[in-house]
Amino acid sequence: MISKVFKATVLSSIILFTSCKEEQKTDDKSMTENILLQEWTGPYQGVPAFDKMNVADVKEAVEKGMELQLEEIDAIANNTEAPTFENTIVAMESAGKTLDRVFTYYGILSSNMSSPEFREVQAELAPKLSEFRSKISQNEKLFQRIKAVYEASQKSSLEPQEQRVVDLTYKQFEMNGANLDAEKKKRYAEINKELSTLYTKFSNNVLHDEENYVTYLTEDQLGGLSDGFIKSAAKIAADKGKEGMYAITNTRSSMDPFLTYSTERELRKQVWENYYSRGDNGDEYDNNQIIAEILKLRKERVGLLGYDNYAEWRLQDRMAKNPENAMDLMLKVWPAATARVKEEVADMQAVANELGDNITIEPWDYRYYAEKVRKKKYDLDSDEVKQYLQLDKLTEAMFFVAGEIFNYKFTPVEEGSVPVFHEDVKVWEVTDKDSGKHIGLWYLDPYAREGKRSGAWATTYRSSTTFEGQTNVLASNNSNFVKPAPGEAVLVSWDDATTFFHEFGHALHFFAADVKYPTLQGGVRDYTEFQSQLLERWLSTDKVINQFLVHHETGKPIPAELVEKIKKTATFNQGFGTTEYLASALIDMKLHLADPTNIDIDKFEREALDELGMPKELPMRHRTPHFGHVFSGEGYATAYYGYMWADVLTSDASEAFKEAPDGFYDKAVADKLVKYLFAPRNAMDPAEAYRLFRGRDAKIEALMRDRGFPVPKN
Structure with missing residues (x-):
């Protein structure tokens, strides 16, 4: 969760914003000439002027945005009236709209349209942004007002969403050193400044190796x-x-x-x-020393707050609560996953031997021979499946699911009516199917290109809030599919199709939000992946398969026998998928629990994996030197385990649908899903929200069944 006053923090190259737009009057010349600072205009409550953004405007815009927000914060802090929820918390929720606008553009230039020129500006701004955040988090007068409102609320509770935003805001300030003495606050701010520079350099090094x-x-x-x-x-x-x-x-x-x-x-x-080897090539773009410095600074910083390690500090407001609980979950699954890898490797080696290939399976062989095993065991050719997985039809399938479960309708906007930052980007309007009520816009940026970071992600340019009037949602999905030659269909693998649905789940979470205050749009990291992971399940439902999986040339639906083969392979290669993920999550946690003094990152990674019994035939999904989730910011630091924590919820919730009369399209279960698991965002405790949906806590047994692993006995 990122509190409203901290949300300008660049925790990674993905920047999520929750704001409503309101005119801010100023006579400053830059406000009238710098497009990044200007109020959004046009249809749909105003939209970003992506077609007019320019790297040359970024530095001035960020600096002006910071200046204006600090003025607003100072006005709140120096208010002579007694602190109240309205004049302190609500005022903070309203602050920083200009900087929000600037960072919408900044996020695009960082993630989707990066350039050497922008990276220079980014590096120059990183320490300034850190100083800006520290001026807010360490504003003593501001914190005392927040503390007064918080303490009053403990004696006389506010209405639920008001109480939640007070609790989250107070906790955020406390976790960021608001209770430290002056000397420790100074060092805390210095550390944040150093880290901001290291995060930027880490990201740019990885991008360099991807491009070169x-x-x-x-x-x-x-x-x-x-x-x-x-x-x-x-x-x-x-x-x-x-x-x-x-x-x-x-x-x-x-x-x-x-x-x-x-x-x-x-x-x-x-x-x-x-x-x-990205970030690990022993040259000027090598990230190992940067990671070592990050780990030292993180440990020193939380030490100022009295914590033994970074993981202990970070997990206190997550569902796991502490690193022991997170490690316990991962280590319960690890033996079953690695045991399955041994079986998979044995199957692959047997196929290689049958073919007379005279090799021993190595990491660069795993995918190749796994595909041959898939074909031999299940007579399933992944390339054959791809012929039925067209990107355009998958997009239609996602819209269908959104209509069935959320009652949404997606309509393409007229070309040119909404500015975009690249010709590849397309935009749809989202409305309620029955009433026609406008909900927001969905932007899709599907293709890989130079300057775009790898992977897939979702973000918002504006989120839904009601505290200053209803705002609509501007959400986007971003992928890295290989752009086809002209006239060719975009065909994707089943895994890529699953990821496409996953990221759309994040977008639906944004659209479905029913919260009053921006801070409540934030998320608990080991919970917010749950909603998107759950949406993956609709890809393999009969309604999607029968309507949207058609051959890209003939238009014929996917044959029933091929569908049956796909379903039979649901747990195929789960050893590989689970182990490569868990290895990254375990190393993330172990690095932050270790003593970083004189740490050798490559050696630590190698020895920790040996100690875990990592199979030699596959790597971590994200090796440490390019683990952007963890070292390009702090969003997933000691939190990469959260995908598995969320997957326990996902597997358990899936069983609720499977048990329902109409399966994954059961109206009653879908209504509860939207009401309790999508609409509240962070307006209620995630564990409580899940219990309201399921009637109990989630159980790990569902996860083990899902992956075809032995279910542990109680």
């Missing part, structure tokens, strides 16, 4: 690759000035299919090493 390690193939090196992939690779190479060659970029969307299908083992090794 490209594998170029010749025509005789294309064995096993699909026509669509080859055409895309040719176009990317041509765009990079390598006409007649084929480019494998250093991103997951390019690496994953290449490792799955390429018959060129040495090239698979090269592509694998490029990808998993």
